[in-house]
Amino acid sequence: MATGPTKKELLLKAAKELFSEHGYSETTFKKISERAGVALGLLTHHFGNKEKLFLTAGLDVVQELVQTMRTNLQGVPNGLEAVRTFAKTYFDFARNPRQDFMVLVRCSPFSDLKTTEDKDVMIRNFSELYDILRECVQLGVKDGSIREVDPQKASVVVFCNLVGGIRHGLLTPYGDEHLFDDIVEFVIYGLKKR
Amino acid sequence: MATGPTKKELLLKAAKELFSEHGYSETTFKKISERAGVALGLLTHHFGNKEKLFLTAGLDVVQELVQTMRTNLQGVPNGLEAVRTFAKTYFDFARNPRQDFMVLVRCSPFSDLKTTEDKDVMIRNFSELYDILRECVQLGVKDGSIREVDPQKASVVVFCNLVGGIRHGLLTPYGDEHLFDDIVEFVIYGLKKR
DNA sequence: CCATATTGATTGGGTATTCAATTTAACGAG
């Protein structure tokens, strides 16, 4: 028997798409079940409630991004290039509709979640990304490709660039198709040893 | 007769506070009218509907920011310092609870508004800020305090830094109390002529 | 045979918006 995706997977896929397209509160169980083509009741059966469903969707995206990041960072020549790769991977991932990255952008994972446990889970998973970026900066300071900066502070600032870039590039009418490249260039310029 | 604030003003004030604290969909007419201490029906009477109310609240904040920006930028010695003042003013404004800046952050002005006319109104008002920042960069390139950059591109990149900084500093658990200063420093470092 | 998956109608609660009724304010004529 050719087993395709399970109904649970279909629901999660539809949920990720709808969260991406219309945000948390505009996405209803009815719309999700209709897009997935399965019964409405399966949502609570498989995911508990709406918030848990979003958490599942969001974590799915974050973990895939972490994995992609780890893969792309293999074999980078130095810390500065690692940061460049990190930024490019981040933007490429966000641009790719198949990844449903907008789930995280549209749904404010740190403010829309209501229970503190759910927030903590999301925070822990996001922290992986921060850790990776910080290690890139640390590496660069050590190997001399990045100027003398506090890796902790610098990595947060770089992350702000990425977050702001995503919001500008994908949510506002400002910025052109080169925005992401411009940001990468600016970040590298600001870190490079001179 | 000592005329205090009108009921319309009380409603708008309460709406801005609640939008800031809990976002668009968590803010209800009931909560707004209760906090303002006036009748629920006045909301539609004065503002038409919920989206128009949010638009009014958002525009109020943007226009106040534009005015503050213009004031603070008077008498800056050169373009680079103008950019620094712009960034500092932006962060100070966002940090100040009295300004209800979080209305704009929590309510995603470019993605939550439903009608294209409302989006256009918001876009036009926001553009004032972009124009001001671009002029600062242009000035700096001319007076030699900023290196040779495309003012259009550079100002958008700087804006991304500010937007990302706000989200990190006020919405996520990452970044410390010096984050805003770090970002200003990074931006200035990336623009300064060497 | 039992646990799990699946269905969709039902439930209970909450929402923006409407509306008829009432109060207040504005303003000119006498």
Place this chain on the structure above:
DNA sequence: CTCGTTAAATTGAATACCCAATCAATATGG
């Protein structure tokens, strides 16, 4: 200043709608 008239402000209950979550009934699979 004082009515009288009219428009605007104000009220909160009523309306109509939508949603997440429940649940009893049924099917499936190991």
